[in-house]
Amino acid sequence: MQGSRILLIIGGGIAAYKSLMLIRELRRLGAEVVPVLTRAAEQFVTPLSAAALAAQPVHRDLFDLTREAEMGHIQLSRDADLVVVAPATADLMAKMANGHADDLASTLLMATDKRVLIAPAMNVRMWQHPATQRNLATLQGDGVLVVGPDDGDMACGEYGPGRAAEPEAIVEAIREALSLAPPSKPIAARDDAARPAPLRLGPEIKVGPLSGRHVVVTSGPTQEPIDPVRFISNRSSGAQGTAIAAALRDLGARVSFITGPAEVAAPNGVEVIRVETARQMRDAVEAALPADAAVMAAAVADWKVANEADRKMKKDGSGRMPVLEFTENPDILAWVSRSGPDRPRLVVGFAAETDAVVDNATAKRRRKGCDWIVANDVSTGSGTFGGADNTVTLISESGAEAWPRMSKEEVARKLAGRIAEALA
Incomplete structure (x- = not known):
């Protein structure tokens, strides 16, 4: 500056x-x-x-x-x-x-x-x-x-x-x-032998470090139905994923933004695919591939109700609680990380942890097979879920890099910059 x-x-x-x-x-x-x-x-x-x-x-x-x-x-x-x-x-x-x-x-x-x-x-x-x-x-x-x-x-x-x-x-x-690199070559100086070269406003201009790249971003929570009126979900607002999609867009990427029912509005200038359940999100990700990078920022429910009721559950006066049976949801991050020829060159996961944040996130990166994990503390009092700020640690094969507390928009811009460097 x-x-x-x-x-x-x-x-x-x-x-x-x-x-x-x-x-x-x-x-x-x-x-x-x-x-x-x-x-x-x-x-x-x-x-x-x-x-x-x-x-x-x-x-x-x-x-x-x-x-x-x-x-x-x-x-x-x-x-x-x-x-x-x-x-x-x-x-x-x-x-x-x-x-x-x-x-x-x-x-x-x-x-x-x-x-x-x-x-x-x-x-x-x-x-x-x-x-x-x-x-x-x-x-x-x-x-x-x-x-x-x-x-x-x-x-x-x-x-x-x-x-x-x-x-x-x-x-x-x-x-x-x-x-960033200059957007184009400077106009040639005028001399006696030639006219100045024209300033080209066509495809030769590099519109951003991610120009020509396709990035898939997942965001928000998922909702897993219990019956037609109730569901299981989590406290994710979708703010961090939305900010990441916007930051990638601003660097020139074509963004497929796959979002669950989030509190924040989807960003402009990206392809928005709205889903509710983990299964729908997995299908949407598959349809969006291939891509150069995938940022799996959504807080996907680990389990869904296996015995989902087709009508509203009601109390029957007996005092007995309904028994819910659970089954695992598809592991979208692990699936993308091992998706064969369609695997993005860079796969970034998120780890929302309440304790031993770095240790748990490091183990998750190895288990899922992704390239990076963005770990954040979502324990009570952290203010991450629903808040404006975030404190994250970027975990990769080379180790853990702790970032200072900053706004979610700043986290997004910094992560988008790193993605641009990795894909350069």
């Missing part, structure tokens, strides 16, 4: 106030920030505030004659190490996806040859609108990196996906984006 030059385009939304905190944090880490405000952004933050925090003049007008005599908008877009759009409104995303260039911000985005990272922020209905989702898919296909949005309360009073990622998450995404 030290010495990096970030071109920060601030879109016009209520989340624009977060861009000021982002500028301050990037400056603290040693980056140079060049702010660009859209006309709409000026309704939420003032150019003076952005300029004071960045210690740089704010750029606002495409037709600044002094700078445009030197093609200033071209120079701005090329001098940066990374272009960041935060917040990226629905309007800005539409302009980017469809090649509009009618103001300084959209022109810079069209003219740049550097990697672009966007932090979408908008009303939940705008985010979920088919047009926005089409634009998102187009941008990701063009190699644009995405951080967020988060689920949360909106300024308009609604709740759901569309809330801008927090500045800390954007900073981490910027750090990761800066570590």
Whole structure:
């Protein structure tokens, strides 16, 4: 981050106030920030505030004659190490996806040859609108990196996906984006003998370290029926698996996301397959293969009821309890790890343990035959199930690597990065 030059385009939304905190944090880490405000952004933050925090003049007008005599908008877009759009409104995303260039911000985005990272922020209905989702898919296909949005309360009073990622998450995404290889070769310098080589926006661009890779992710709990109205399940919210699918998507992977009945919404931009039972999840995984990697983050029930009732069980007044007979569910992780020619190159399991976490998870890795195990403590008071944070240990053939406590999104991004390295 030290010495990096970030071109920060601030879109016009209520989340624009977060861009000021982002500028301050990037400056603290040693980056140079060049702010660009859209006309709409000026309704939420003032150019003076952005300029004071960045210690740089704010750029606002495409037709600044002094700078445009030197093609200033071209120079701005090329001098940066990374272009960041935060917040990226629905309007800005539409302009980017469809090649509009009618103001300084959209022109810079069209003219740049550097990697672009966007932090979408908008009303939940705008985010979920088919047009926005089409634009998102187009941008990701063009190699644009995405951080967020988060689920949360909106300024308009609604709740759901569309809330801008927090500045800390954007900073981490910027750090990761800066570590990636450049998206394409630079345009050749002009000389007397040849015209400049065109900037190619086709398949030659590497859209992310996992571009062209297929990853299967399982998530959430399973529900094993007792009768038509009751079932056996567990406390998994699906938050960690969902975050992993989103992080892999952001690195360019095609993600098949197989989820049980989770509390959190499935991420956008992935193939979502919804299941209830362990048997259904196993069948869905088989249908999704082959894949380059599989991340088995679901909390699959070990047993199911063998004598499932076809009608609701009722008390008969005798005081006797019904007897439930159990049988083992399919071991999806072990099956994937030994799936022959369709076995993914990298199989990652999860171990939710309440005691002897590392020892139990290490034994599980050997028993199941997977490459890695992500072990976490789910004992009472750990706050893992249903919580926002996680403390994990990554266990592989080379040993156990303890990670510090961090948000589930940070765990997901770190794990996705490791997967990208392993598949490189």
